[in-house]
Amino acid sequence: MDAPLIIGRGLCRYYRRGIETVRALDGVDVTIGAGESVAVVGPSGSGKTTLLNVLAGLDAPTGGDLWIGGRPVRGLSEGALTAIRRGFFGYVFQHFHLLPTLTVAENVVLPLLFLRRPLVPNELQRVLDAVGLADRAHHLPRELSGGQMQRVAIGRALIVRPRVLVADEPTGNLDSANAEAILSLFLDLVAREGLALLLSTHNRDLAARCTRILHLKDGRLWDPQAPVTKT
Amino acid sequence: MTWIRLAWNNLARRPVRTSLTAVGVGLATAVAVSLGGFNLGFRSAIARSIEQLGFQVMVMAKGCPYEAATLMLKGGTGLLYLPESAHEQIRTDPDIEAITPVFLGVAEKPAGGMDEELGAPAFALIAGIEPESYRTMKPWLRFQSGPGYDGGRWFSPESTDEAVMGFEAAQYEQRKVGDLLYLSVVPHGRSEPELHTFRIVGVLERTGSQDDGTVFLPLRTAQRIFGREGQLTIVGGTLRQFNAIRMREFEGRWMSIPEVQVVSLEQVKGALVSLVGTAQTMVAAVAVIAVIVAMIGVLNAILMSVYERTAEFGILKAIGAERRQIFRLVCLETLLLALSGAVGGSVVAVAGVRLTDAALRRLLNLGVSQPMVLITPRLLAVSILGAVALGLLAALWPAARAASLRPVEAIRGQE
Numbered sequence: 306m307d308a309p310l311i312i313g314r315g316l317c318r319y320y321r322r323g324i325e326t327v328r329a330l331d332g333v334d335v336t337i338g339a340g341e342s343v344a345v346v347g348p349s350g351s352g353k354t355t356l357l358n359v360l361a362g363l364d365a366p367t368g369g370d371l372w373i374g375g376r377p378v379r380g381l382s383e384g385a386l387t388a389i390r391r392g393f394f395g396y397v398f399q400h401f402h403l404l405p406t407l408t409v410a411e412n413v414v415l416p417l418l419f420l421r422r423p424l425v426p427n428e429l430q431r432v433l434d435a436v437g438l439a440d441r442a443h444h445l446p447r448e449l450s451g452g453q454m455q456r457v458a459i460g461r462a463l464i465v466r467p468r469v470l471v472a473d474e475p476t477g478n479l480d481s482a483n484a485e486a487i488l489s490l491f492l493d494l495v496a497r498e499g500l501a502l503l504l505s506t507h508n509r510d511l512a513a514r515c516t517r518i519l520h521l522k523d524g525r526l527w528d529p530q531a532p533v534t535k536t
Numbered sequence: 537m538t539w540i541r542l543a544w545n546n547l548a549r550r551p552v553r554t555s556l557t558a559v560g561v562g563l564a565t566a567v568a569v570s571l572g573g574f575n576l577g578f579r580s581a582i583a584r585s586i587e588q589l590g591f592q593v594m595v596m597a598k599g600c601p602y603e604a605a606t607l608m609l610k611g612g613t614g615l616l617y618l619p620e621s622a623h624e625q626i627r628t629d630p631d632i633e634a635i636t637p638v639f640l641g642v643a644e645k646p647a648g649g650m651d652e653e654l655g656a657p658a659f660a661l662i663a664g665i666e667p668e669s670y671r672t673m674k675p676w677l678r679f680q681s682g683p684g685y686d687g688g689r690w691f692s693p694e695s696t697d698e699a700v701m702g703f704e705a706a707q708y709e710q711r712k713v714g715d716l717l718y719l720s721v722v723p724h725g726r727s728e729p730e731l732h733t734f735r736i737v738g739v740l741e742r743t744g745s746q747d748d749g750t751v752f753l754p755l756r757t758a759q760r761i762f763g764r765e766g767q768l769t770i771v772g773g774t775l776r777q778f779n780a781i782r783m784r785e786f787e788g789r790w791m792s793i794p795e796v797q798v799v800s801l802e803q804v805k806g807a808l809v810s811l812v813g814t815a816q817t818m819v820a821a822v823a824v825i826a827v828i829v830a831m832i833g834v835l836n837a838i839l840m841s842v843y844e845r846t847a848e849f850g851i852l853k854a855i856g857a858e859r860r861q862i863f864r865l866v867c868l869e870t871l872l873l874a875l876s877g878a879v880g881g882s883v884v885a886v887a888g889v890r891l892t893d894a895a896l897r898r899l900l901n902l903g904v905s906q907p908m909v910l911i912t913p914r915l916l917a918v919s920i921l922g923a924v925a926l927g928l929l930a931a932l933w934p935a936a937r938a939a940s941l942r943p944v945e946a947i948r949g950q951e
Contacts, residue, residue, distance in 0.1 A: 364944045383942065384859065391856040398947070402851040406545040407537075414537050419856035434770055461855065 308375055309361050310468055310501050311337040314470040314520030316522075317368030318355050329355040330366070339468065342495050342502040344512035347521035353505035354473050356521060358506040360503060362390035374468065391420055392531035392534065395462025395500075399474035401447040403461075409433070410442040420465060436460040436490065451470040459490065463498075470494065472504040476511060488514060543868040550841065551699035553753045554873060557636075557837040560925055561877025564830035564882065567823045569919045570892045575816060577910030578896075582808050584906045585944075588745035591772035593783070593801045595626055595790060617767035622796055626771055631786050634672050635773040639664035639755055641762045643719040644729065645709070660705065660719060662756020663750045670748060673772060678741045686711035688738030693754050699734035700752040703742040711736050717751065723763030732761050744906055806885035815900055827926060835930040838870050842934040849938050850946025859939040866935035867928055874927025878920040884930055886911055 318330040329352045337343055337360070345353045358364035362373055365386065371378045373389055379448045381389070405413045413432055414424055432502050436456040446454055455475060462470055472491065476484035488511045496503045502515070520527050542688055547554045597616035597924060619844035623637045645658040679688030680703065690700035699717055701709070715736050720729040734753070742748055744858060759765045775782055787798045842849070857865075885892070893909045900908075 387853065387856075387858055396851075396854045398849075398851065402848065402947075404542075404545065404848070406549050407542075409543075411537050415542075415852075416641050418537050418539065418542065419852070419858070419861055449744040465856065 395467035562881030565881030870931035878923035
């Protein structure tokens with residue numbers, strides 16, 4: 306069996322808000338392996354985005370231990386974290402965040418510029434085919450629907466051939482049909498490319514299609530099947 | 537996808553802001569290039585104009601020497617005259633190599649002038665000269681040739697009705713060789729003008745000097761019609777050895793004559809350069825203010841762009857951009873902005889060089905006939921590089937701010 310891609314033990318992320326300490330994550334244990342699709346669900350403010358950011362190396366935990374690709378990240382500088390996550394993660398955000406003056410193709414290949422990687426022949430076509438936008442390569446984002454824009458964002462994440470696809474509320478701005486289609490695309494990529502998928506969502510139906518669901522509440526994981534204990 | 541394309545696209549997202557900022561940089565560059573061109577051009581323009589007088593020294597009646605020199609350059613007349621005997625005396629000076637007497641006067645043109653159609657009085661600058669010695673001083677003077685101008689020659693010293701016209705004077709009066717020229721002169725001590733008729737025997741080629749606007753008459757004739765027989769305006773000369781020691785000795789010998797003063801044209805050149813230096817300082821101050829305003833404009837535009845794109849920088853970092861890459865991207869955007877403005881401003885400065893020259897000429901009115909603004913490739917290169925360097929300086933803060941953004945906070949901050 307392959308080694309886990311991400312291991313988190315006792316992960317905490319505390320914020321100071323005035324005199325108050327916000328426990329966005331409070332002792333979370335997570336292990337994610339290749340080929341897994343993991344949905345993080347929970348109410349607003351439960352810490353879903355914080356968990357994704359910490360597991361994806363975008364944010365540093367204030368407590369606990371984290372290994373990404375087998376490398377410990379505790380105490381690393383932002384630069385060192387950047388080096389670890391470059392090419393390892395592909396990110397998809399709720400608001401797409403495409404560059405408006407770049408075409409679909411240019412948005413997709415943008416990360417290669419930062420990674421100083423040349424564009425492998427047919428790689429762009431492969432990605433555009435994968436996200437179903439081969440006929441939209443030269444369109445600008447404003448000429449696309451919401452679902453198409455999210456597909457561009459997924460293509461941008463895929464171009465670096467990541468090990469883990471991180472998607473924070475990727476269907477939050479889409480109607481139900483587009484949301485279904487995007488999730489199907491994610492799951493298809495996981496199956497075909499052997500990626501791990503880590504996504505947060507409010508939509509329990511979509512989450513149910515993933516191989517695993519992490520329930521988060523007040524910064525802690527909980528098991529909805531576990532018997533409720535009255536104190 | 538290249539860095540330049542990415543940076544250019546980012547600038548293109550705010551076309552109005554980008555254009556206005558580039559225009560600001562362009563204006564500052566245009567001012568800097570024009571000022572630099574003025575700095576380069578005016579010294580040589582003054583030097584060339586004075587060289588075209590053909591003299592190293594001028595002997596004239598006592599008065600303000602710089603006013604006298606400027607009058608000579610601009611083509612005016614001095615109010616003071618020196619006796620013609622001074623010419624004979626100076627001719628014998630051991631340091632003198634060549635010498636020529638000049639009488640200057642202003643005549644009214646009763647007919648034929650272009651301005652007459654508008655009812656405005658027209659005047660002609662008259663120079664009474666001895667052709668032989670005058671030509672020795674100005675060997676570059678040539679007669680125009682072609683239909684209507686062929687056969688041009690100097691008048692004989694004894695002639696009473698022949699004239700030679702400078703290039704612009706002839707163009708202005710629409711005169712050619714063989715035409716008549718009418719001059720109305722009020723002789724000294726009289727109140728009524730007298731009309732004189734001259735036949736044009738030659739029209740000079742353009743020299744770019746005050747000679748272009750002058751009507752030349754034989755010295756004796758000019759003195760006679762102005763009623764100032766035996767008087768001269770200046771005596772111009774060249775020395776066998778022109779250096780400070782020889783000049784001082786020459787001055788010492790002739791300054792002792794009560795009504796005479798000696799002016800070295802090197803002194804005049806120095807005085808004019810220092811006079812213009814004051815104006816240059818003022819214009820330089822304006823240029824510095826323009827550059828500072830342009831820099832603030834660049835800083836403002838780039839800073840606003842960075843603030844607006846906070847989340848975007850977070851995303852770029854999330855998808856793999858390093859701090860230095862973000863820093864470089866913002867600097868590259870600024871470089872393109874400053875470069876486009878600077879190149880545009882330089883083109884405007886080059887295209888408007890005649891306009892700038894005319895404006896400076898009107899402002900300073902030194903009588904310098906040569907172009908006063910000289911824009912060289914080196915000046916353009918220095919100005920463009922300077923604008924780019926200052927633009928990059930203005931970009932340091934916004935670029936550092938963008939580079940230091942933490943991805944999570946940047947994305948969260950604008951969602």
